[in-house]
Amino acid sequence: MTTLQLKDLPEVPLEAESISPDRFIGKTADEIAALPVNVGNRKACLGEFFAVSGDGGPEIVLEGDLARVKLIGAGMTQGQIHVRGNAGMHLGAGMRGGRIMVDGAVGDWAGAEMQGGHIHIRGNAGHCLGAGYRGSPKGMNRGVIIVDGDAGNEAGTAMRRGLIVIGGNSGDFTGAFMIAGTVVVFGELGERTGAALKRGTVVAFKPPRLLPSYRYACTYAPPFMGLLLRHLAGLGVAVPEAYLHGRYRRYSGDMTALGKGEILVWEAA
Amino acid sequence: MLRIINGTVYDPANGIAGEVRDICVADGKIVAAVEGGQVIDAQGLIVMPGGVEFHAHVAGAKVNAGRKMRPEDHRAMPIPRTALTRSGVGHTVPSTFAMGYHMAQLGYTTVMEAAAPPLGARHVHEELNDMPILDHGFLCLMGNNYFVLKYIAENDFARLKDYVAWLLNATGGYAIKIVNPAGVDTWKWGRNVNDIDEPADTFPVTPRQIVTSLARVQQELGLPHVIHLHCNNLGSPGNVATTLQTLQALDGLPVHITHAQFNAYGGAGWSDIRSGAAEIADYVNSHRNVTVDMGQVVFGPVTTMTADGPWQHRLYELSGHKWANADVEMETSAGVVPYQFSKRSAVNAVQWAIGLELALLIDDPWRMYLTTDHPNAGPFHAYPDIIKLLMDADYRAATLAGVHSAASTRSGLKDLRREYTLSEIVTITRAGPARCLGLANKGHLGVGADADIAIYPQVEDPKEMFYHPRYVIKGGQIVARDGRIVRDQPGRCLHVTPGYDGQIEAAISDDFERYYTVDFENYPVQLEHYLPDRVAVPCHER
């Protein structure tokens, strides 16, 4: 296990793609401290900002308020990162495997375009959670993101595969342009949920304001919802007991796009 | 002063194919001999003229539209700033500085922007001026211009000729570009023309009249480059018939058919599209007035951009991708659509095969040039791979085996064993394009030529060789070494100044003031201001 203790909050954001098990494995603490980071337009090394201790194994623990540390675990393929505090933007962006646990809140673009692995955020997430970057045809494509708190706007934009669970509220445009995949929101949803969604499922436990281009289909109790919620409970998500019962109103859409997707709206039993 | 000694020289314009010779440079030109100066020992290296990019979309409003609508493209190839060079981004639509560096790093020293609307000339010049290293010019869109159609409709050839000459002077353009003649004008009313005898909407003028009239104008003005034609029905199955009709209509008048791949489709629809390369190649082989460039498809992402608005709308409907459309008031239109060429698509596989088939079936390398119609059929940085496909039949067969079987069953590619020689590659990337453009000082290493030189390692694999020039020399200065830019200098603008009767200005000013959104006085580009470093390539008026 390697521990990085943040010394001082940097004045400008730190771009620290090098904080990744792939880069740490097999290195000594000194070698890890020498890994590069960008501070504004200046090149620096991790050791300038972090006290590094440990052995360079596949587990990394980050301590301190890392709200201005960007790109933690971006592109990682293996191992585990535990952030004992907040994390900055682009956490786990493009990751392909491994796990990231964050005790605090994270900035925008967490899990953006990720292709595998598992992210669990205990606090709130920023905008564009698991989204595709501007212009990209695809957002998140495999993997799991769990947020215990709230998420900002555009969660799951252009998502292609995978699962996003938001325990609190979600902002505007949740699941916009989704190609496939599943977004589950336990709290309130903002405006325009599922705008231009082609396929995939948004599950809402509080009735959302639906776009007029969604069409009511039926009210039913799909067996997969029970399986999914029990699976989530196993992943450490606090699933209210009431949600395990009840039925769902299915709305098909978005009819301005392909129209093969759905918003499922829970009704208490 | 510079001497390149002991190099193995390929200079097909001067009949030199792999001879060990010294090349001497003074004042930016090739000279017979120099005393002293810098020496490059090119022992074991291959020396050839700098590359002449014959047809690429690199500057102007439509390229910017492509950049703006594709932020995802900018993430692919970032280049950081160095002490000498500026930063840039972009894979299929690189930013201005990046474009110049990338091309120079591949050994190219001249680029012709393939389609600029006259109204956008200032923007094009500003961007080309900023593009480092490369000498540059632009092809001026005329095939759907109001005054061109009007004078053809009025059967006033003298005025047509004066207008074309005036327009080239007014814009600082280099040659006559024609895109989907009559079709682009008709697109302004939401339709297209599908036959060379179908008239436009505004004036009762057919594609046949437009191409033959402008071809005559080119000949009579003695413009250095022939008409540069993007035929009607581009991109549509069965369009090989239209292309051949167009060539027959021209009846011996000199013409360049650009990105011929896109205009060589047989079949009746997308389900049975097949190669028409053999028919085009037969015609080219038996008619010396015709030249073509490949427009070779490269599998992967591209950004299609052309004045052919109706075709771009169709491609948008076929692909479901993003789409930009523009109406350049009196002159043309434009469309931009990102696209992905896939090895697993039957249509894309046939398109890929056609470009190679054309190159392999056309006998004379002096009349067939290497292009990807960058960034329409592929990005220019795929050239080394295309060169390998042309030089190595086994590599070609191996690549063919990995693409959709339609490339084998609906084209003749699998039976072609021709392999390009290095001399022929130098011809289709340098000497031929320069000759076709009428650039007497480019594309060769004879005394008096511009000292634009590329020096490559002599290695087995042509792809490796062409990706890694050891030295690139532009105007006698070493600008790139071992893939690094070592000197950042501006290029020069190549333009033409054909003569015309000054009365044409009075003749067009009424319609101009009535219909254009700019004042007549503000229309011509101030060449002294916009093109401080320019070369007027001579015309040979008849």
Ligand SMILES: [Zn+2]
């Ligand atoms: Zn083109």
